[in-house]
Amino acid sequence: xxxxxxxxxxxxxxxxxxxxxxxxxxxxxxxxxxxxxxxxxxxxxxxxxxxxxxxxxxxxxxxxxxxxxxxxxxxxxxxxxxxxxxxxxxxxxxxxxxxxxxxxxxxxxxxxxxxxxxxxxxxxxxxxxxxxxxxxxxxxxxxxxxxxxxxxxxxxxxxxxxxxxxxxxxxxxxxxxxxxxxxxxxxxxxxxxxxxxxxx
Amino acid sequence: xxxxxxxxxxxxxxxxxxxxxxxxxxxxxxxxxxxxxxxxxxxxxxxxxxxxxxxxxxxxxxxxxxxxxxxxxxxxxxxxxxxxxxxxxxxxxxxxxxxxxxxxxxxxxxxxxxxxxxxxxxxxxxxxxxxxxxxxxxxxxxxxxxxxxxxxxxxxxxxxxxxxxxxxxxxxxxxxxxxxxxxxxxxxxxxxxxxxxxxx
Numbered sequence: 001x002x003x004x005x006x007x008x009x010x011x012x013x014x015x016x017x018x019x020x021x022x023x024x025x026x027x028x029x030x031x032x033x034x035x036x037x038x039x040x041x042x043x044x045x046x047x048x049x050x051x052x053x054x055x056x057x058x059x060x061x062x063x064x065x066x067x068x069x070x071x072x073x074x075x076x077x078x079x080x081x082x083x084x085x086x087x088x089x090x091x092x093x094x095x096x097x098x099x100x101x102x103x104x105x106x107x108x109x110x111x112x113x114x115x116x117x118x119x120x121x122x123x124x125x126x127x128x129x130x131x132x133x134x135x136x137x138x139x140x141x142x143x144x145x146x147x148x149x150x151x152x153x154x155x156x157x158x159x160x161x162x163x164x165x166x167x168x169x170x171x172x173x174x175x176x177x178x179x180x181x182x183x184x185x186x187x188x189x190x191x192x193x194x195x196x197x198x199x200x
Numbered sequence: 201x202x203x204x205x206x207x208x209x210x211x212x213x214x215x216x217x218x219x220x221x222x223x224x225x226x227x228x229x230x231x232x233x234x235x236x237x238x239x240x241x242x243x244x245x246x247x248x249x250x251x252x253x254x255x256x257x258x259x260x261x262x263x264x265x266x267x268x269x270x271x272x273x274x275x276x277x278x279x280x281x282x283x284x285x286x287x288x289x290x291x292x293x294x295x296x297x298x299x300x301x302x303x304x305x306x307x308x309x310x311x312x313x314x315x316x317x318x319x320x321x322x323x324x325x326x327x328x329x330x331x332x333x334x335x336x337x338x339x340x341x342x343x344x345x346x347x348x349x350x351x352x353x354x355x356x357x358x359x360x361x362x363x364x365x366x367x368x369x370x371x372x373x374x375x376x377x378x379x380x381x382x383x384x385x386x387x388x389x390x391x392x393x394x395x396x397x398x399x400x
Binding site (some may be wrong): 003004007008010011019033049052070 | 203204205206207208210211214218219220221225227228229230231232233234238241243244245247248249250251252253254263264265270287288289292295
């Protein structure tokens, strides 16, 4: 059987390792790149070069362009609230809501013994150190997923930090998504929404 | 709202242009690349550099590493059959079946006036010139999709080449996919399978 030219096969192999990309889609992406103008590859390569310079903020572990990230460097934010998230992606997701004006702390994952992710691998010690020394901290929001891993991480984080200050610790509300139809909600979500119903 | 560092945003933008990749998936892919070892980017960039050297075969328009492609350069294949396909990807797809030992001709698309793809944009003139000068050609297989675009291309190609030799022109069989359940087949496919039923 005749295959692809070696360089093209390497590109397909490399692309198929990307998350969410299967072998057929990798072929499609590789051919898309191949059919572009020749400066397309140079452009892509220069972007990869620039991305290599991205570091992580030493305070909150968000992505950064060297040193503190743009959020930690912003003095106008509310230092009394700290939002703990799983990953830097989640910071942007929360920022998009426009509902949060405090600072962030990235854990770099959630506790998951099945996947070998134990508390020591996460930035939980750094979180503990940070809440201890942050003056005037009133609230720590644990903005993690409502999953087994999220629950385990919340349990661990609460036991770790709760004695270190007079802040309250909160978690995101559980309930029905906005715009959703209760007929299509799963029982767990609907059950939670009933249990945590609010007076209006 | 705080966004991603500039270099990371550029990577996300570039990745989200790839076929089949939406904005959320582009973020996931960009972060996947970011979390890799630093030589990952260099490796990827060197692959892109190598892919720039890939050209197209001047005879059949398959991908090639300079000059004729590996199939056209292979004298052991059957010169009496020519398989016409939409793209170089399709050559590999046909090769994987192990059912075809002849040569190929890539059209670089299918006729689609809606998308502005007229016959002149495709390698149909080259196909015509090729069948004229190929001695001993017995069959031209038009291995294109069973779609409106495929049908239009077949109609045009047949009218163009049929007077240029004594070869027969064939198209891939329509019918039910192997392993499929007739209960889940669409009516068009099942109808075709009934019309073109075979005596056993």
